[in-house]
Amino acid sequence: MVVGALALGGGVAYALAPSAADQAAAMEAPDGTQPASPVEAPASASVQVTQSASPVAPSAQPSPSGPSPSAQPSVAASGANCPTGENQREVEGYLAQIGGYGAVTVDGQQSPADCAAIRKFQTRFGISPPKGRAGPTTVSVARRIALSLTSAELAKCGAGPALTACVDLTLQTMWVVRNGDVVFGPTVIRTGMKGYATPTGTYSVFRRNVKEWSNPYEVWLPYWQNFVRGIGFHATTTYLHRASIGSHGCVNLLYNDAKTLYGTIGMRTPVKVFGHRSGT
Structure with missing residues (x-):
């Protein structure tokens, strides 16, 4: 979501642009049932954004994997029915390369151990449903x-020794490095669609909340970190893997x-955005 600032008296109004499908071919049912498509705002609407006086975590934020973050699906130890x-x-092969999700045998044959590793990976990255099926x-x-x-x-x-957030538009991933070491990520992201491409360049976080x-849609933008114009990092309220x-721009x-990124970087943290998202 991009918020573009317009001065209105003592507050700030943010124009919310209309949504459009820029990569409809990436909508994937084979991994499981897709959540319902969210409703996007009309072009003529505007969004009023206000800063909460006492920041507290949203009480019922939806997770792209279905349940709220406090109720993540469990990962089965057995893959008998996987x-x-x-x-x-x-x-x-990719899980063997990444590591950390359990032992896998790279043979193209499902096993209880393979299933457990795949389900753990799917749960980590909000892939719904996390049933161990290796789909698109x-x-x-x-791969990303x-x-x-x-x-x-x-x-x-091209990060130096300082704490830096890296955003790869080509792979649609991001990570944070310090002194050459990855301290957060890499993880998956979703950036600007056609007509609203996330701008490349070197920026820094200048506002956080x-x-x-957002009015009138009554939607929270959780863990907002603004780094250029009305563009920033925030948690999505839709299924992240729906590329359409x-x-x-956000x-x-x-x-x-x-949430983790909010606790990892802060004000004035450099943000480097590079690459190009296909179709934008």
Whole structure:
């Protein structure tokens, strides 16, 4: 979501642009049932954004994976009833490269251990439903995370020793580095759609708020971190992996990632945005 500032008396109004499908081909049902499409705001509408006096975490923020962050789906220890997806071998290979999700055998055959690792990965990145099926969404996310961990990809950010947030528009991932070490991420993001491309460049966080309230749609923008014009990081209120629902320039994150990022970076943290999102 992008918020563009317009002065109105003593407050600030933010114009919310209309949504359009920029990558309809990326809407993927094979991983499981897709959540219902969210309703986007009309072009003529405006959004009033106010800063909460006492920032507190939203009490019922939706998570892209379905339940709220406090009720994440559990990861089964057994894969006896776990379906095999058309991208089984690719996902196994990427998970072996990424590490941290449990032992996998790269053979294209589903096993209880493979299923547990895939479900754990799906749960971590809000892929719905997290049932261990290695479909197009799962392999896309796994590929992007694996590539973002390579030294060649990390070098594209050009970060120095200071704490820096890196946003890769091409892979639709982001991470935070300090002294060459990754201290957050990489994780998946969703940036501006066609007509609202997230601008590339070097910026810095200049305004933060745990909650931004938007009128008239009565929607919270959780963990808002503004880094250029009306564009910033915030938790998405829609299913992150629906590529057809692009942002209006902002960097959308999964709820828990937005929360962690809020505690990792701060005011004046450099933000480097590079690459190009396909279709924008």
